[in-house]
Amino acid sequence: DTGVSQNPRHKITKRGQNVTFRCDPISEHNRLYWYRQTLGQGPEFLTYFQNEAQLEKSRLLSDRFSAERPKGSFSTLEIQRTEQGDSAMYLCASSGDRPGRLEKLFFGSGTQLSVL
Amino acid sequence: KQEVTQIPAALSVPEGENLVLNCSFTDSAIYNLQWFRQDPGKGLTSLLLIQSSQREQTSGRLNASLDKSSGRSTLYIAASQPGDSATYLCAVFSGNTPLVFGKGTRLSVIA
Numbered sequence: 307d308t309g310v311s312q313n314p315r316h317k318i319t320k321r322g323q324n325v326t327f328r329c330d331p332i333s334e335h336n337r338l339y340w341y342r343q344t345l346g347q348g349p350e351f352l353t354y355f356q357n358e359a360q361l362e363k364s365r366l367l368s369d370r371f372s373a374e375r376p377k378g379s380f381s382t383l384e385i386q387r388t389e390q391g392d393s394a395m396y397l398c399a400s401s402g403d404r405p406g407r408l409e410k411l412f413f414g415s416g417t418q419l420s421v422l
Numbered sequence: 423k424q425e426v427t428q429i430p431a432a433l434s435v436p437e438g439e440n441l442v443l444n445c446s447f448t449d450s451a452i453y454n455l456q457w458f459r460q461d462p463g464k465g466l467t468s469l470l471l472i473q474s475s476q477r478e479q480t481s482g483r484l485n486a487s488l489d490k491s492s493g494r495s496t497l498y499i500a501a502s503q504p505g506d507s508a509t510y511l512c513a514v515f516s517g518n519t520p521l522v523f524g525k526g527t528r529l530s531v532i533a
Contacts, residue, residue, distance in 0.1 A: 310465075339520055339521075347525055348426070348511055348513070348525045348526055349466070349511075349521075349523050350523075351521065354520050362520070395463075397465055399466075410456065410468045410471045411456070411466075411468060411521065412468065413458075413467070413468075415465040416465045418463070
């Protein structure tokens, strides 16, 4: 069990550029989540996948955001035409799946995005 | 809409003291509640998960309780140590949106 891995750890970009983050969940976990966290706040839900299916998207996820999990393993989160308000820590988490229950979530270390 | 509130926002205690962190939620129809620890600039580590049918969970010096009907949970830390300094986050799962978080309590344990 190598844990949830996120890359890159830090990303600095200029406003208007596109960025892509990657998340590798724990191998046997079929649920994968993306959250966003700003300073002094708790994480806010963005979207989640059950295997390769994206089951829910928050209203926070504007049209500039897109997430994929093509083979039900790793996931990518892309932000197009970045804005300064996108600056935040982007957290990925994974969990197992039992009917009717949410298992314990395991988080990665996050990707800190700074938009200049 | 589920809302989670954590009090206090920050807490500073001397080493060795027992302490209690509070979490309240507005919709009592939850499936479970989790407590997380977050170190500065890092991801979250799950500490304890309490299913809605449970009243408490213990792990080492940590004890979390759940009173679902009143919408409250507490995290009790016994014999605090400087290494316990971190932000502690409470999160609830209500079945509609995966995990709603509070803003956390920033704990400092002074040696």
